[in-house]
Amino acid sequence: MIIRIFNILFFFLFLFALDAQVNWDKSIEKILPTILEEHKNFVSLPNVAVNSEDIYKNLNFATKAFESRKFSVRLLESSSLPVFFAERTVENAAKSILFYLHIDGQAVNPTKWDQEDPFIPVLKTQNKNGEWNIIAWENIYKKIDPEWRIFGRSAADDKGPIMMMLAAIDLLDEEKFQFKYNIKIILDTQEEAGSEGFLSTIEKYKDNYAADYMIIMDGPAHNTNEPTLTFGCRGNATCSITVYGAKLPQHSGHYGNYAPNPVFTMSHLLAGMKNEDGRVIIKDYYSDVNITPDVQKLLSQVPDDEKEIKNGLGINKADNVGRNYQESLQYPSLNVRQIETSWKGPGLKTVIPEIVTAYIDVRLVAETDGAKQLEKIKNHIISQGYLLLDREPTDAERLSYAKIVKFEGDPGVNAFRTEMDAEIGQKLIGSLEKVFGKKPISIRTMGGTVPIIPAVNTLKIPAIIVPMVNMDNNQHNPNENLRIGNMIQGIKMCMVILSMNLE
Numbered sequence: 001m002i003i004r005i006f007n008i009l010f011f012f013l014f015l016f017a018l019d020a021q022v023n024w025d026k027s028i029e030k031i032l033p034t035i036l037e038e039h040k041n042f043v044s045l046p047n048v049a050v051n052s053e054d055i056y057k058n059l060n061f062a063t064k065a066f067e068s069r070k071f072s073v074r075l076l077e078s079s080s081l082p083v084f085f086a087e088r089t090v091e092n093a094a095k096s097i098l099f100y101l102h103i104d105g106q107a108v109n110p111t112k113w114d115q116e117d118p119f120i121p122v123l124k125t126q127n128k129n130g131e132w133n134i135i136a137w138e139n140i141y142k143k144i145d146p147e148w149r150i151f152g153r154s155a156a157d158d159k160g161p162i163m164m165m166l167a168a169i170d171l172l173d174e175e176k177f178q179f180k181y182n183i184k185i186i187l188d189t190q191e192e193a194g195s196e197g198f199l200s201t202i203e204k205y206k207d208n209y210a211a212d213y214m215i216i217m218d219g220p221a222h223n224t225n226e227p228t229l230t231f232g233c234r235g236n237a238t239c240s241i242t243v244y245g246a247k248l249p250q251h252s253g254h255y256g257n258y259a260p261n262p263v264f265t266m267s268h269l270l271a272g273m274k275n276e277d278g279r280v281i282i283k284d285y286y287s288d289v290n291i292t293p294d295v296q297k298l299l300s301q302v303p304d305d306e307k308e309i310k311n312g313l314g315i316n317k318a319d320n321v322g323r324n325y326q327e328s329l330q331y332p333s334l335n336v337r338q339i340e341t342s343w344k345g346p347g348l349k350t351v352i353p354e355i356v357t358a359y360i361d362v363r364l365v366a367e368t369d370g371a372k373q374l375e376k377i378k379n380h381i382i383s384q385g386y387l388l389l390d391r392e393p394t395d396a397e398r399l400s401y402a403k404i405v406k407f408e409g410d411p412g413v414n415a416f417r418t419e420m421d422a423e424i425g426q427k428l429i430g431s432l433e434k435v436f437g438k439k440p441i442s443i444r445t446m447g448g449t450v451p452i453i454p455a456v457n458t459l460k461i462p463a464i465i466v467p468m469v470n471m472d473n474n475q476h477n478p479n480e481n482l483r484i485g486n487m488i489q490g491i492k493m494c495m496v497i498l499s500m501n502l503e
Contacts, residue, residue, distance in 0.1 A: 024435075027171050028491050033140045035170075035491070036150070036484070038065075039163040040137065043121040043152040047159075049104040049190045055081055058103050062086075062162070062187055069169050071185070076205050078197035084187035085208060088179070095502040096182035098211035098461060100452060101162050101218065102191030105154035112478035114151075121152030124481070132479075146485030156473035156482040161217040162187070164468060164487060168494030181502050184211055188452070191218075192476075195451040202458050209455075212502065213424040214463040218450060223471040224303060225486060227432050227440035227493055230465035231425060232417030234329065234363040236449040237370035239377065239409035242357040243269065244393060249342055249351040262356040263341065265403070270336060270358060272384060273377075278319025280334045282380040288367040289331050291322075295444070298420055299326040302443055329445050332373055333363040362412075365445060370411030381405050413453045417445060418462045425464060431496050468493060 042061060046054045059082070063073045066086040075082035084103065108118040114132070115122050123139060124132040125148050132149070139148075165185070172179070186209070188198045202209070221228040245262040246255070275281050291299075304325050310318065322328035337360065341353035362373050382388050387401040390408065397404060418425060420442055432440045446465065456463045468490035469475075470483040 024171070024492055024495060027174070028167070028488055029144075031167060031171060032144060032484075032488065035163055035167040036140045036487070037137075038166070039150065039155075039159065039482075039487075040121050042159050042163065043150070043155050044119055046119045047103060047105045047154055048107050049081065049193045050107075052081060055104060055189050059084055059187075059189070062103060065166055066185070069166065069173070071183075074208075076201050076208070079200035080197040081189040083189060083198050083201055083205075084185075085205070086185040086187075087208075088183045090179045090182055093179070093181050095213075096184055096211040097497075097502075098184045098186065098209055098214045099165065100186045100188065100214060100216045101165070102158045102188035102195075103162070104189050104192050105157065105159075106192050106476045108153050109478065114479055118153040118478075118480075121150050121155055124149050124151055144484060146483070146488060148484045149481040150484070151479055151481045153480055155480055156220075156469035156486075157475045157480065158191070158218050160469050160482045160487060161490060164490035164494050165217070167491045168498055171491070172495060172498055177499060179498065180500070181212075183498070184209070191451060195455075198452065199454055202455050206459065209459055209461075211461055214456065214459070214461040215497065216450065216452070216463060216465040217468065219446065219448065219465060219467040220469050220471040220473055220475065221467045221486070222302070222441045222443070224441070225470060225483070225489070226303075226438075227436055227489065228443065228467055229425065229428055229432075229440050230443045230446045230467060231420050231422075232366060232415060232445045233448055233450055233453070233465065234333075234365055234445060235368075235370060235413045235415035235453060237362040237364060237374055237410065237412040238360065239362070239374055239407060240357055240359050241266075241269070241381070242355055242406040244398065244404050244406075245352060245354050247354060247395075247398070249349075249354050252350045252352050255352055259352050261352050263353065266339065266356040266358055269381070269384060269386075269405075273334060273380065279321055280332075282334070282376050283383075285334070285373070285376055286331055289365060290367075291327060291330055295330070296323075296327070298442070298444060299324070299330070302326050302441055326444070329447050330365055332365055332368045333361075334377075335361050335363070337361050363447070363449070364412075364415045366415045366417035368415070370414055374409040374411060378407055378409075381407065413449065413451070414457065415445070415449075416453050416456045416463060418464055420444060422462050424462050427500055427502065428464065428466070428497065431500050432493065435492065435496050466493065466497070 045058050047058050062084055066073050071086040071088045073086045076085050110118055122134045123137055125135050126132050188195055190197050243262045243265045246259045250259045273282055306324055309325055321331050336358050339358050341356050343349055364370055386403045386405045389406050393404045429439055470486045474480045
């Protein structure tokens with residue numbers, strides 16, 4: 001009898017959730033042309049952070065948008081450009097969520113874009129040959145195809161999610177929904193340049209930023225375009241390694257077979273850091289990471305198509321670091337991003353270079369520390385018989401040592417990760433599942449690094465990344481775009497998040 005009552009109750013709750021979803025779909029459809037028009041106007045404002053005048057125009061736009069939606073807005077002073085902070089408090093609400101987004105965008109090279117101006121957004125549809133053709137904006141007032149895309153700088157990264165949030169607030173206010181927690185919103189004005197200003201405000205405005213949870217609305221969703229939650233991201237440390245030959249470049253005819261070529265020295269040094277399967281063989285490089293069966297199970301739930309990933313990359317075989325793509329992201333990486341010799345001019349010269357420098361980045365995971373990983377690299381270099389310096393070698397050192405390395409490192413920012421069984425994670429998963437009919441894709445760690453990791457670690461707020469834009473949005477590149485279907489889904493996701501009960 002109890003089971004029957006429970007089943008009946010569950011059935012009616014399901015119908016209620018389904019009805020709410022249908023109503024939301026209709027409401028979003030009704031408001032969508034207006035939101036797309038507002039998004040168009042927003043994207044039309046150039047927003048590269050080096051031009052502060054443009055950033056202030058964007059801040060003015062955002063101030064009007066949020067104030068008209070009952071938010072109090074402040075521009076918080078920083079070491080550079082101000083940080084946009086909006087707050088909507090709820091009477092008797094005990095909890096708060098801090099939402100982080102950014103208002104600046106990457107620089108553009110207009111000649112590389114397939115439109116007149118990257119800051120004049122255009123609406124496009126794709127033909128049978130995969131080509132994108134411009135269509136009139138008036139089409140948004142007819143039947144909208146979710147596969148249409150808006151092309152323009154920051155259309156996706158990150159003005160798309162800002163407009164999704166504003167639309168969700170409009171729709172919930174129209175329903176006279178009573179918000180259950182305080183909403184705090186940060187719009188970073190220099191995220192694409194490293195978040196210098198925002199990071200400088202952490203201590204001064206710690207009380208303003210105080211919240212129970214933090215939701216970062218940046219980055220692309222899984223390539224299936226299904227609702228996605230990302231529980232962490234990798235950090236990034238960097239270093240450079242310089243090896244030496246003769247004091248000056250030498251003629252390869254006069255000194256070939258006599259003056260050592262540092263290119264070969266560097267090739268041996270780097271080759272000794274990884275085996276042919278792509279695994280780092282520096283002592284204890286992976287020792288802090290333990291992929292348990294439970295973690296493997298969580299990672300296997302991400303619907304990646306390994307064959308499709310390899311086809312897209314054009315590779316026959318992946319590095320043998322993890323069993324699959326998701327597992328590979330759980331380990332620290334070692335990447336040579338550039339190698340250069342002393343000659344940087346056009347053309348080729350028959351010279352033996354005097355120096356070679358390799359620039360390396362190390363993607364960090366939650367278990368690893370940037371300074372410690374760099375120390376492991378340094379110890380490995382020493383174990384190969386090198387004199388390790390943090391400066392140029394002296395003449396005496398050159399004559400005394402056959403193998404010399406100048407090492408310069410920056411421990412960068414460490415990774416962050418919120419455990420996937422954390423309370424906020426479970427609330428998000430449960431709430432999204434009720435509305436969308438299936439659990440969102442939950443990613444333990446994404447590959448990239450967000451510059452605000454120090455803020456997450458300093459504020460000690462459980463943080464989750466909720467990416468909403470399409471994976472193929474050409475983020476940071478020419479022809480950046482936002483798929484309208486992702487805009488529709490993102491608005492609904494924001495409505496789910498904003499209507500959650502945190503108690």
